[in-house]
Amino acid sequence: MSQEQIKITLPDESIREYASGASAMDVAVSISEGLARNVLAAEVNGEVWDANRPMSQDSSVKLLTWNDQDGKSTFWHSSAHLMAEALEALYPGVKLGIGPAIENGYYYDVDFGEQEFDSAHLEKIEQKMLELARQKNTFIRKDISKADAVKYFESKGDEYKLELIEGLDDGSITFYEQGNFTDLCRGPHIPHTGFIKAIKCLSVAGAYWRGDEKRKQLTRIYGITFPKQKELTQYLHMLEEAKKRDHRKLGKELDLFTFSEKVGMGLPLWLPKGAKLRERLESFMRKAQVRSGYEPVVTPHIGHKDLYVTSGHYQKYGADSFQPISTPHEGEEFLLKPMNCPHHCEIYKSRPRSYKDLPVRYAEFGTVYRYEQSGELHGLTRVRGFTQDDAHIFCMQDQVKDEFTKVIDLVLYVFESLGFEDYTAQISLRDPENKEKYIGSDEAWEKAERAIIEAATEKGLNTVTELGEAAFYGPKLDFMVKDALGRKWQLGTIQVDYTLPERFELEYTGSDNQKHRPVMIHRAPFGSLERFVAVLIEHCGGEFPLWLTPDQVAILPISEKYADYAQELYKVLESEDITGFVDNRDEKIGRKIRDAEVKKIPIMLIVGEKEAADRAVSVRRHGHGDAGSFSIEEFITYFNNEKADSLSQR
Structure with missing residues (x-):
């Protein structure tokens, strides 16, 4: 008797037939061995599945690789399981919370109990993960009854997993195993750990269990993985660039904003x-x-409660978004405007x-x-x-x-x-x-x-x-x-x-x-x-276009002898709606230029004996150096042209 066949529709609308029980990986192999080596998971009838999970009915299938966001998410979710396996090996008795994929990488929430743990241990976890990844252990999906799931985690003494199981329906629970590690998980996962070639544990933070500030605080370990070392190197370079561009850091350096505990x-x-x-x-x-x-x-900044009841916002968001305003009259309910x-x-x-x-x-x-x-x-x-x-x-x-x-x-x-x-x-x-x-x-x-x-x-x-x-x-x-x-x-x-x-x-x-x-x-x-x-x-990176930047020019007198001319120049430019400041510090001109560069001032105007005599300015551009000498009138025209270009050229 011939085996039952199922029809698989691919994204290009082509249809192929396979024996019932075939997996998305079987489909990939039938197309190309090279493709199969890159398949991480599959979208089956709109749902992301393990690439090796058998299909028993006609289905639409999209093969997912590292180039697909769902492929990356599956890769990172599997990496979280690999991290958990490493943690159990390194810290016996550790208790595990949840370990999802996030936009870039993954994390796992962990209760270390009395065992010491801090960010200095991250490299040790990375090395253990790499050791386990090289074993190429298969991710195996298993359906399990609620009773057996409870029994398993009771034997481990893992109250966090037991709490998660409480909210699950019997018949819908799955475990995943890889190597010596088993976790409660709906999946999906990559075919085996060997796909994970480059690993970095990024940071450690505190996280309340299930986001509840009244519950125990767990240790959240963030990580990221890649199928190639080159991609990890590029990502870490991007993180370093991001640190340089962090708006909190630049906001402080450029004197843009601050926060106060007294204000709130x-x-x-x-x-x-x-x-x-x-x-x-x-x-x-x-x-x-x-x-x-x-x-x-x-x-107004406030509104009567009835306004938000009418709109439906109050019922939808309640006390989470609406902050009451105290009034001297009982029965009045005003709220800060959300x-x-x-x-x-x-x-x-x-x-x-x-x-x-x-x-x-x-x-x-x-x-x-x-x-x-x-x-x-x-x-x-x-x-x-x-x-x-x-x-x-x-x-x-x-x-x-x-x-x-x-x-x-x-x-x-x-x-x-x-x-x-x-x-x-x-x-x-x-x-x-x-x-x-x-x-x-x-x-x-x-x-x-x-x-x-x-x-x-x-x-x-x-x-x-x-x-x-x-x-x-x-x-x-x-x-x-x-x-x-x-x-x-x-x-x-x-x-x-x-x-x-x-x-x-x-x-x-x-x-x-x-x-x-x-x-x-x-x-x-x-x-x-x-x-x-x-x-x-x-x-x-804090280098705003000229039309937008707060200080458009820095006027830098070479010495205090030219302070009066610098101030006169400032007033002329101010009347032309050109904003900036005069640096009258008792510093050498080289230091003034360096400081203006650090502050990312777009244009520096150097004024000394020649400039004062000719009613002119020597212009330097941030990051580009000398731009030439201009009369004041010429500079105003030059500035306005540059300002217009900074808006229109975008």
């Missing part, structure tokens, strides 16, 4: 130079918004609207407040108070796509002006399997999702679609920007919302003289100024 964690204080940088970004955005038909509005959109709805509602008024576009640099756990705060990228370049567009249904397209144009203008040239637009939709997470009708969601997809397609954006990443009130288009080091950041966002107009009972009178609901579009090209500035600092 996660509440940045902008220093004069940082405030100047912010003001220029805001001015840049305001001009772009005016050209695009936006009207400025200003709303978002601007409910206030803008009330502005729209302040007077009757006609279809002739639409679209209405309100823009505000609104500061909002959200409570983040102290362990999640990170410089300017995760703060508790931040300013959004927020705007809300109220329009008719037949205007949605056109308005959405115009917002895309604005976001791209911002990115191009600031040198962000590599970005992906993420279309964030509802999770169709979990619709109860969202508010609003299916019809409204379908309209909104269709408008976003069509606008992104017509603009020719490089897009990815993510199910389950929509806001609770509507789908969105998130712009994922890749910086100079290849790291991805989520910056600009655009969201279509049919829900808030319904909840706030917003209306306009249509051409049919009937009342209709407007559609609302939320948009923030920067996202938040704090996060945007952090990413911008790291992207350009």
Whole structure:
């Protein structure tokens, strides 16, 4: 009797037949031995599987290698298991929490009990992992009953795994084994440990079990692995570059911002130079918004609780995002503003609207407040108070796509002006399997999702679609920007919302003289100024374009004899809107130049006897050296041309 055959559909739509029980690896071998040597896992009917897991029905299969994100994730998840095996070998009795893959690498949460452990031990773990990897132990998947899973971890005395098992259904539990190590895991994993050739344990941190500050703090060990040593070397070089560009380090060196424990964690204080940088970004955005038909509005930093109950935000986020404000009158409930959109709805509602008024576009640099756990705060990228370049567009249904397209144009203008040239637009939709997470009708969601997809397609954006990443009130288009080091950041966002107009009972009178609901579009090209500035600092290494940099020139007199001319020059440049400072320190000119270079001042103006006599300046450019001698008038023209180029050439 011939064995039952199954049909496998590959990404190019070609169909191949295999015996039932064939694996994705069998498919790879049948295509090419070279391909098979690089296959780490497979996507089977949309789910990532072990490459060696047998298939028993017709399936769509995509083979995953290191070039696929899911391939990397599988590789790093398997590396976490390898780390756990090394830890058990080196520290007998250690108890293990969880060990997932993350965006770059993996971590494992560990309870060392009474055993000593610190970052000095990381190299020892690396060596043990390499030793185990060379054994090329196969990752073996095993289905196991809940009772047997409990029995296994009870015998090990591992309460963390037992707690995880409590939340699992019998019949859905799997173990994975490699070598002498067994772990509770749903998988998938790479075929064997031998794929892991280069290993680096990066850092150690504390992590509360299951993120609960009332639970025990475990030791979290971060690591990263690669299939080639060359790739690890390149990655470590990138990390060193990232340290140099760290916005917290550069923010301090460039006098941009600071934090104070007395003011409160996660509440940045902008220093004069940082405030100047912010003001220029805001001015840049305001001009772009005016050209695009936006009207400025200003709303309070607080709002009555009823505002957020009406919007649905309070029920959705509760005390996690909303901080109460004490008042002298009992029964009054005011909250720090965590978002601007409910206030803008009330502005729209302040007077009757006609279809002739639409679209209405309100823009505000609104500061909002959200409570983040102290362990999640990170410089300017995760703060508790931040300013959004927020705007809300109220329009008719037949205007949605056109308005959405115009917002895309604005976001791209911002990115191009600031040198962000590599970005992906993420279309964030509802999770169709979990619709109860969202508010609003299916019809409204379908309209909104269709408008976003069509606008992104017509603009020719490089897009990815993510199910389950929509806001609770509507789908969105998130712009994922890749910086100079290849790291991805989520910056600009655009969201279509049919829900808030319904909840706030917003209306306009249509051409049919009937009342209709407007559609609302939320948009923030920067996202938040704090996060945007952090990413911008790291992207350009603190070397801002000339139009944006806080101190555009440093005037460096050779000696105090030329201090008066330097001050006169400063006043002339200030009147021409050229900002900077005079370095009147009693230092040699070489030291002044070096210090200006460290501060990344774009233009240095050296003034001495000849310059004072000729009413001229000797110009040096940061990182480029001497640029020649100019009269004051010539320099002003030169500066303005360079400033214009720094904006238009992007």
